Structures are given as structure tokens and as C-alpha cells.
Amino acid sequence: xxxxxxxxxxxxxxxxxxxxxxxxxxxxxxxxxxxxxxxxxxxxxxxxxxxxxxxxxxxxxxxxxxxxxxxxxxxxxxxxxxxxxxxxxxxxxxxxxxxxxxxxxxxxxxxxxxxxxxxxxxxxxxxxxxxxxxxxxxxxxxxxxxxxxxxxxxxxxxxxxxxxxxxxxxxxxxxxxxxxxxxxxxxxxxxxxxxxxxxxxxxxxxxxxxxxxxxxxxxxxxxxxxxxxxxxxxxxxxxxxxxxxxxxxxxxxxxxxxxxxxxxxxxxxxxxxxxxxxxxxxxxxxxxxxxxxxxxxxxxxxxxxxxxxxxxxxxxxxxxxxxxxxxxxxxxxxxxxxxxxxxxxxxxxxxxxxxxxxxxx
Amino acid sequence: xxxxxxxxxxxxxxxxxxxxxxxxxxxxxxxxxxxxxxxxxxxxxxxxxxxxxxxxxxxxxxxxxxxxxxxxxxxxxxxxxxxxxxxxxxxxxxxxxxxxxxxxxxxxxxxxxxxxxxxxxxxxxxxxxxxxxxxxxxxxxxxxxxxxxxxxxxxxxxxxxxxxxxxxxxxxxxxxxxxxxxxxxxxxxxxxxxxxxxxxxxxxxxxxxxxxxxxxxxxxxxxxxxxxxxxxxxxxxxxxxxxxxxxxxxxxxxxxxxxxxxxxxxxxxxxxxxxxxxxxxxxxxxxxxxxxxxxxxxxxxxxxxxxxxxxxxxxxxxxxxxxxxxxxxxxxxxxxxxxxxxxxxxxxxxxxxxxxxxxxx
Numbered sequence: 001x002x003x004x005x006x007x008x009x010x011x012x013x014x015x016x017x018x019x020x021x022x023x024x025x026x027x028x029x030x031x032x033x034x035x036x037x038x039x040x041x042x043x044x045x046x047x048x049x050x051x052x053x054x055x056x057x058x059x060x061x062x063x064x065x066x067x068x069x070x071x072x073x074x075x076x077x078x079x080x081x082x083x084x085x086x087x088x089x090x091x092x093x094x095x096x097x098x099x100x101x102x103x104x105x106x107x108x109x110x111x112x113x114x115x116x117x118x119x120x121x122x123x124x125x126x127x128x129x130x131x132x133x134x135x136x137x138x139x140x141x142x143x144x145x146x147x148x149x150x151x152x153x154x155x156x157x158x159x160x161x162x163x164x165x166x167x168x169x170x171x172x173x174x175x176x177x178x179x180x181x182x183x184x185x186x187x188x189x190x191x192x193x194x195x196x197x198x199x200x201x202x203x204x205x206x207x208x209x210x211x212x213x214x215x216x217x218x219x220x221x222x223x224x225x226x227x228x229x230x231x232x233x234x235x236x237x238x239x240x241x242x243x244x245x246x247x248x249x250x251x252x253x254x255x256x257x258x259x260x261x262x263x264x265x266x267x268x269x270x271x272x273x274x275x276x277x278x279x280x281x282x283x284x285x286x287x288x289x290x291x292x293x294x295x296x297x298x299x300x301x302x303x304x305x306x307x308x309x310x311x312x313x314x315x316x317x318x319x320x321x322x323x324x325x326x327x328x329x330x331x332x333x334x335x336x337x338x339x340x341x342x343x344x345x346x347x348x349x350x351x352x353x354x355x356x357x358x359x360x361x
Numbered sequence: 362x363x364x365x366x367x368x369x370x371x372x373x374x375x376x377x378x379x380x381x382x383x384x385x386x387x388x389x390x391x392x393x394x395x396x397x398x399x400x401x402x403x404x405x406x407x408x409x410x411x412x413x414x415x416x417x418x419x420x421x422x423x424x425x426x427x428x429x430x431x432x433x434x435x436x437x438x439x440x441x442x443x444x445x446x447x448x449x450x451x452x453x454x455x456x457x458x459x460x461x462x463x464x465x466x467x468x469x470x471x472x473x474x475x476x477x478x479x480x481x482x483x484x485x486x487x488x489x490x491x492x493x494x495x496x497x498x499x500x501x502x503x504x505x506x507x508x509x510x511x512x513x514x515x516x517x518x519x520x521x522x523x524x525x526x527x528x529x530x531x532x533x534x535x536x537x538x539x540x541x542x543x544x545x546x547x548x549x550x551x552x553x554x555x556x557x558x559x560x561x562x563x564x565x566x567x568x569x570x571x572x573x574x575x576x577x578x579x580x581x582x583x584x585x586x587x588x589x590x591x592x593x594x595x596x597x598x599x600x601x602x603x604x605x606x607x608x609x610x611x612x613x614x615x616x617x618x619x620x621x622x623x624x625x626x627x628x629x630x631x632x633x634x635x636x637x638x639x640x641x642x643x644x645x646x647x648x649x650x651x652x653x654x655x656x657x658x659x660x661x662x663x664x665x666x667x668x669x670x671x672x673x674x675x676x677x678x679x680x681x682x683x684x685x686x687x688x689x690x691x692x693x694x695x696x697x698x699x700x701x702x703x704x705x706x707x708x709x710x711x712x713x714x715x716x717x718x719x720x721x722x
Contacts, residue, residue, distance in 0.1 A: 086627060086628040086631065086653075087627060087628060088628045088629050089627050092628075094628040101628065103628075251625070253625070253716060359453070
């Protein structure tokens with residue numbers, strides 16, 4: 001199979017990366033291992049703002065649909081249940097689908113495989129009823145299944161609070177939020193206010209010491225400064241944060257670098273979002289954990305870079321578009337998540353320095 | 362942790378940790394084992410772990426393998442259950458012309474006391490019904506089997522620790538110097554002194570040799586291995602290239618590539634390996650492959666082990682070989698004899714590193 005641009009991962013970053021090449025007449029192939037496109041965004045009923053043009057404040061579910069719909073008029077092949085499993089010696093990509101491995105030759109590859117949730121472990125963490133916060137959200141909003149009736153949440157990031165609201169909306173009782181730090185991690189003042197109105201106890205300086213139950217979670221034990229608290233719950237949601245998914249970059253021989261502020265290990269990339277492997281680009285959370293606005297903007301930036309490197313976009317026009325997108329990224333990520341934005345700039349600078357050093361060697 | 366020892370062993374894989382254990386049995390020496398990573402992160406942890414005897418030639422080398430296989434049941438009594446199973450080994454051939462070579466092999470190995478049956482198609486299929494009817498025949502020996510490499514190395518180390526051997530992991534050796542009667546080993550975690558030095562770094566022994574100005578004539582060879590989903594018991598024997606592990610997974614691997622220390626897998630070899638497996642065992646066409654991994658093996662330039670003293674450097678020894686899993690019990694025993702008695706119960710002249718000098722001359 002031949003394609004101009006292969007996009008691995010059909011979440012918000014991959015979908016938005018596809019728009020530029022597709023709307024300029026390129027053949028774009030988007031693969032995703034799930035049976036549907038949109039990634040986690042497809043299950044997110046919360047509202048998102050601070051989005052790049054042309055998007056405005058929107059529920060995640062609607063945004064996901066819009067990202068797909070605006071690609072439909074163009075030459076885009078959507079391949080669900082297709083998994084990137086390896087590479088041939090000549091660089092051809094191998095994608096598995098049912099019993100087949102399909103070789104795909106692409107002029108450019110964009111990896112937009114996003115992030116995975118990190119687990120927090122405690123005795124009993126493998127009992128049914130213990131799941132990540134993202135899994136609970138998928139159960140509720142995509143599969144229409146109640147993940148449990150009586151929940152406790154471990155971790156107090158913004159995502160955790162969004163899902164707490166959604167759990168309440170479907171009629172679950174949330175018995176508390178457990179945070180190992182001395183204060184909640186959520187910083188959005190509006191959301192803090194909304195949370196206070198829900199009257200859910202916040203246990204800071206606390207952690208789960210054990211989950212118990214016969215074949216499923218029935219009881220959870222918390223420890224807080226030597227004090228023991230036990231609660232009857234059937235659902236424990238873990239909000240342990242996100243880390244970039246790295247296997248695709250390892251297969252593509254991209255160099256990796258550790259960057260705490262961007263969520264841990266990430267591929268190295270330059271200001272065009274090109275990795276150390278020159279035909280491979282990165283977008284979205286795979287390029288460092290950020291907000292949905294950051295995910296969409298880096299996606300579009302990558303799409304423009306690919307168009308420029310294929311010579312479809314004139315260099316002056318590409319430069320102008322990239323300047324505008326970097327400015328939008330500054331306005332979105334630079335203000336919403338300044339640490340992320342500055343870490344990203346520093347990482348790009350470091351990568352350029354090491355590239356220059358290799359070139360002059 | 363003290364920094365002066367009688368013996369320092371570099372490398373804690375199957376070979377290095379077996380030597381450490383066998384040397385420690387008398388509890389007469391202070392022994393230190395240094396490894397750049399954690400045991401089983403390298404060659405010993407990425408193998409099919411056959412205990413493989415019968416096709417190994419010349420016959421005196423086959424004999425060494427046979428003695429090692431014979432030691433396994435005794436070893437298990439001493440260090441614990443390493444899941445050694447003497448399944449019998451089948452090496453199929455596909456054409457009648459191969460039968461002549463098989464008969465020659467059986468004749469040659471008989472001189473060393475290795476009993477090989479040359480089986481007809483019917484006899485092979487009676488023994489192992491899952492094999493393909495396209496097979497013309499096979500060589501078979503009751504001596505062959507397999508072992509769990511993870512338990513093997515872990516139990517060598519556990520038993521050695523019980524005998525007061527010191528292990529230092531995640532500790533790369535940077536340099537080795539010898540002054541008077543003492544080796545000084547410069548490592549990431551400081552300097553260690555030892556009266557005797559044993560190099561057992563597998564493929565990395567080449568780098569260790571460079572530190573003491575001795576060229577170790579070994580190559581790095583990558584083997585890629587496929588792992589299927591756990592299947593109902595299908596294969597009773599260890600078959601050239603394929604074996605079924607205790608948990609039902611089937612391990613398949615034939616490839617040999619010289620690509621340095623690159624441990625990635627690629628789809629060309631994965632396809633070839635899968636096709637080869639189906640030719641041997643047609644039912645495997647229905648199995649799902651869940652994982653692929655590769656290991657870097659050590660291959661001395663003439664294929665035979667390098668065991669014994671290092672020339673021109675008193676009290677320095679080497680044990681570097683392919684088939685380290687099969688040979689680890691005998692090599693540990695021989696190295697212990699060499700160090701304590703200055704001679705071995707089996708002549709190891711054929712494995713002396715100086716044979717390579719003679720080859721050149």
C-alpha cells in the first residue's frame with residue numbers, strides 16, 4: 001500500500017495533523033488500533049476552551065466529531081483496528097489488521113500515538129473495580145456502562161475533577177479524592193469552586209494502603225498521617241497522570257530524551273516537529289504531555305511541516321503559517337501551561353544544538 | 362561493600378553467575394561479581410534456553426555439551442528447581458539427501474558417547490505428531506532439553522549469595538589495570554582490587570578484552586525470537602528452532618544477523634521466522650504471535666567456546682561462548698577446578714584462546 005502521509009494514531013493530534021495535507025490534495029492514511037477515531041477525546045463530555053482556530057469552546061465529544069467530519073471531503077483513508085507493529089529493513093511500515101500484516105510505504109510518517117495513563121499501585125490494585133480515570137470515562141461515555149456506584153478517586157489533577165463531575169452526572173456517589181501531596185493539584189479556580197460545591201471530601205497527605213473485596217473491590221483503606229480511614233466503595237479510579245507512548249519511536253529509530261516537565265521520556269524533535277529520523281514527525285501528547293489546545297496546535301504544525309518538506313507548500317508560505325501556529329501555541333499552551341511551553345522550547349533548542357554539533361563533526 | 366577481593370568476575374549472566382556459584386562452593390575465596398546491568402537484561406534473558414547437545418560438532422565439543430546436560434539434574438539438587446526438562450531433541454531435515462549427513466553425524470557423535478537416532482518420517486511423526494508430513498526425517502537424541510533461563514540465573518545468584526559472594530549490578534566497568542599481583546577494576550561505582558580476574562561478559566567480553574589489550578575473537582550475533590499466545594500442549598520435544606514453554610507459549614527463532622549491539626526486531630526476519638515455523642509445524646499458522654524480542658549472542662570466530670587462561674596475563678581468565686545456557690554447569694565446574702587446582706578434569710586445551718593465534722600463523 002502506498003500513501004503520501006501515514007498518520008499513526010487517530011486521536012485529536014493525528015486528526016488535526018491530517019487536515020493540512022488532506023485539504024491540499026495529498027493522500028492521507030490514518031490508522032488507529034481502536035475500532036473508532038477520536039481517541040480519548042471521543043469519550044470526553046467536558047467542555048474544552050483555549051483551542052486553536054477555527055475551533056471554539058466545545059465538548060470533547062463534539063470536537064472529536066468535527067475533527068473527523070472536516071476530513072471527510074478529502075482523500076483520507078481511515079483504517080480502524082490497524083496496529084503499527086514494526087518496520088521492514090527497507091523502512092516500509094508494517095501494520096497488522098486481523099490475521100494480516102500490511103506493508104505501507106509512506107513519503108512521510110506522523111506519529112500521534114498520544115499518551116498512556118500511569119498506574120498507582122497498592123495491595124489489591126488488581127481487583128476488578130480498580131481502573132484508571134480514563135477507563136472509567138470510556139465506560140461511562142462511550143460504552144454507556146456505569147463503572148460503579150460508590151467511587152473513590154486517587155489523584156487530584158484536572159482530568160480527575162472532570163471525571164468526578166461526570167460520575168456524579170450518571171448518578172454515582174463519589175466518597176472522596178485522595179491526594180498524596182499536601183494540596184490538590186487542580187489549579188483552575190473555576191473548577192476548584194465547582195468542586196467545592198459538590199461537597200466531596202478531599203483527603204490530602206493521604207494514600208490508599210489497601211483495597212479489599214471478594215472478586216471485586218468492596219472496601220478501601222486510606223492512611224493519612226498515621227490515621228486509618230476505611231470506606232465502602234466498589235470503584236477506585238486512579239488519576240496517576242500521563243506519559244507519552246514510546247514504542248513507535250523505538251521502532252522508527254527516533255532518539256529519545258528525558259524531560260520531566262513534558263511528562264518523562266519523549267522523542268527528540270525540532271521546531272518543525274521532525275524527529276531525529278528525517279521522514280518521521282511527532283504531534284500531540286506523544287511530543288510531551290499538554291492540554292487539548294496544545295495537542296491540536298502541535299498537530300496542525302506537524303501537518304504544515306510535512307507539506308513544506310514535501311514541497312507542496314512554498315517555503316515563504318510555510319514559514320508564515322508556522323509563525324502563526326507557534327504564536328497560537330504561545331497564546332494557548334504558553335499561558336495555560338507555561339512550564340510545558342518553556343520546557344518544549346528548551347527541548348527543541350537542545351535538540352538543535354546537538355544536531356548542529358553532529359553536522360559540524 | 363569492601364573493595365578488595367580474591368576473585369573478580371565481570372558478567373553475571375548464565376556463565377558468570379555459574380562460575381561465581383561453583384567457585385563459592387568451597388567458601389574459601391572472597392568473590393565479587395560485577396555486571397553493567399541487571400542479570401537477564403542481556404544475552405541470558407533473551408534466549409530460547411535449550412539445553413542442546415546432539416548436533417554440536419566436532420564430537421569433542423558435543424561431548425562437552427553432553428557432560429553439561431548430565432550435570433543439570435545434579436545442579437538442580439544443589440541450587441533448586443530451574444525447570445530443567447530433558448524433553449529429547451528433534452532436528453528435522455527435509456530431503457533424503459540430508460539423511461546421509463544425519464547418519465554421518467550419528468556415527469561421529471557415537472564416538473563421543475552421544476546416542477543419536479536417525480528417524481524416518483513415520484518415526485518422527487509418531488514421536489511428534491504436530492510436525493509437518495513434508496519432513497523427510499530427523500536426528501533425535503534423548504539428551505536434549507530446555508531450562509527456564511530466568512530461574513537458572515536467579516538461582517545461581519541466590520546460591521552464590523548464600524555462600525557470601527558479593528554482587529554489584531548496574532555497575533559498568535570502565536577500565537582494568539594490573540600492577541604487580543593485583544588487578545584494579547575501575548567501575549561506575551568506584552575501584553575494586555582483585556588477585557584473580559575472570560571475564561564472562563558474553564558478547565561484551567570484546568570490550569573487556571580491549572581494556573587489557575587482548576583481542577577477544579568474538580562476534581555479536583542477533584537472534585530474533587517470536588512468542589505465540591499460550592497454546593494447549595502441542596510440542597513434546599525441543600525442536601531445532603522451536604520449543605513450547607511450560608506456560609504454553611511457543612518460542613520460535615532461527616535468525617542470525619551481525620548487526621552489533623542493535624537489539625531491535627524487524628518485520629522481514631519476523632515474517633521469515635514465522636514462515637519457517639509453519640513449514641516445521643503447520644498448525645502454528647493458526648497461532649497468534651503476541652511478542653517478538655531479540656537477543657545479542659556471542660559467537661567466537663570459530664564457533665567454539667573460549668575457556669581458560671588469558672595469555673601473557675597471569676591470573677586472568679576468560680569464559681566466553683555461544684550456548685552459554687547449555688554449557689553453564691560444566692563451565693562453572695571447570696573454571697572452579699582451574700582456579701583451585703590449576704588443572705581441569707576434562708582437557709580444555711581445545712578451548713584455549715591461543716588457538717586463534719595459531720590459526721593466523
